Amino acid sequence: MRSRLVFVHGIGGPRDPATDLAAWTRALASGMRAAGHGQAADELEGTASGEHPDQRRSVRFAHYADLFGAAQAQGGEHGRTDGAEAEALSELLVAWVAELAAVHTDDRDLAVLAHARAEAAPRAQEQGVLEVVRRALNVATTVLALKPWGAAAGWVTPKVLVGQLRQVARYLARAEADADGTCLDRRIRARVAEAVGAGPAVVVAHSLGTVVALEALHELEAQVPLFVTLGSPIGMRTLVWPRLRPQPPGVPAAVGGWLNFWDRDDVIAVRPCFERELRPGPGGIVPVSRRVDSDGVWVHSAEKYLAQPGVAGPVAQALGLADGTAHTPDGAGPRSPGPGSTADRG
Known part of the structure; x- marks a missing residue:
């Protein structure tokens, strides 16, 4: 049986899965x-x-954006005024700014982040998601003034960025139960599980999708010869990391290799290298983090990551090896090291 390729999308607005x-x-x-x-x-x-x-080859796109949209439709423009989401988003704002401050050294950037930190601080009289969203918009406006993201204002607005951060918060809130009592995060993981099936499957996940896929793979017995994460927020220590399930965070038993790719200008992949903190999987499997450098002012795009030879080459090799017919480079470009290599660590 040929191996399946599964894409898991991340944060963003409504999607057409086929497109x-x-x-x-x-x-x-x-x-x-x-x-x-x-x-x-x-x-x-x-x-x-x-x-x-x-x-x-069977290629699946694990689509779950509609699950966010359905909940938002119930609560108006800003979605449900859910206390768990408000708390998660508030904590995310503080954590996000703190993470950015830890990796920036430019004096001007640090001054901008000091202002953003003050804006991110919770307000004593603040109640509900709507007030947190207003605070988040102020923080996002300030953060987008940082180098190199200032030029991204024409590509991503504070409202769009906050909407994306809210999806992370909503997933981690473990709330928004449906009529059957199934919370939003479990419904999302079920979509990934359906796409992966019985395996073997090479799973390529982006952004929030890396958190979703990591948790879903812990719940599956499918063979996953390679797990690829792109622009991942998994390493955010004060919000995402302590909320991951199961605890302590570790490599799923189903995963035979894990490559984690990050761009230094990716506003979501703030702490990109987390392999030393994850509990290894069977056989000592841990992620191998590799930096890529994309062109343009908004590098968090999944397509930009996927078009990188250093990302796509190992995926091709993993698919071939899983099929029992290894794909070797045909001379049109450089050979990419395999998922067990320590080359190009960030």
């Missing part, structure tokens, strides 16, 4: 070709276009 699947597939195929894996790229694009039926 996103096609865009992610094109980006990954482009990166595979740049890494010298033309055959793997052809097979992947054949899947997306319906060509090469004899070589078709």
Whole structure:
């Protein structure tokens, strides 16, 4: 049985799963070709276009954005005024600014962050999500003045950024139960579990999707020869890390290799290298963190990560190895080290 490729999206607004699947597939195929894996790229694009039926690979897009939207529709423009979400978002604001301050050294940036820290501090009379969102908008406006994100104002507004942070907070709040009593985070993980199936599956997750996928894989017995995380907030020590399940955070038993990619200009991947803090999986498996450098002013995009040869090459190799027919570079680009390598650690 051929291995399955599973994409897990992250934060963001409403999505068209088919459109996103096609865009992610094109980006990954482009990166595979740049890494010298033309055959793997052809097979992947054949899947997306319906060509090469004899070589078709199952590619799934684990879509859960509609679950956030359904809850927001119940509560108006800013969603539900849920106490658990308000608390999580408030803590996220303080943690996010503190994490940024820990990795910035420029005096001007530190001054901006000092102002943002004051704005992020909880207010004594503050009640409900709406007031926290207003505070979050002020913080986001200030943070977007930092280098290099000031130029990103035309690409991502404070409102958009806060909306994305809210999704992290809502997932970690473990609230918003449906009529059956199933909370939002469990409903989201069920979508990932359905996409992964019985395996084998190479799982590529982005942003909030890395947290979702990590927790979902702990609940599955499927074989996952490679887990790839892109622009992950997993390493945020004061909010995400202590709320991960199970505790202490560790590598799922199903995972045979884990590559974690980060860009130094990614506003979400604040503390990108977390392998030393995770409990190893069977056989001593821990993540290997690698830095990539993308062009442009907003580098948190999944497509930008996927198009990187250093990201796409190991995915091509893992898919081939899982199939029992290793994809080797065809001479069109550099050979990428495998998931067990310590090369290019951030």
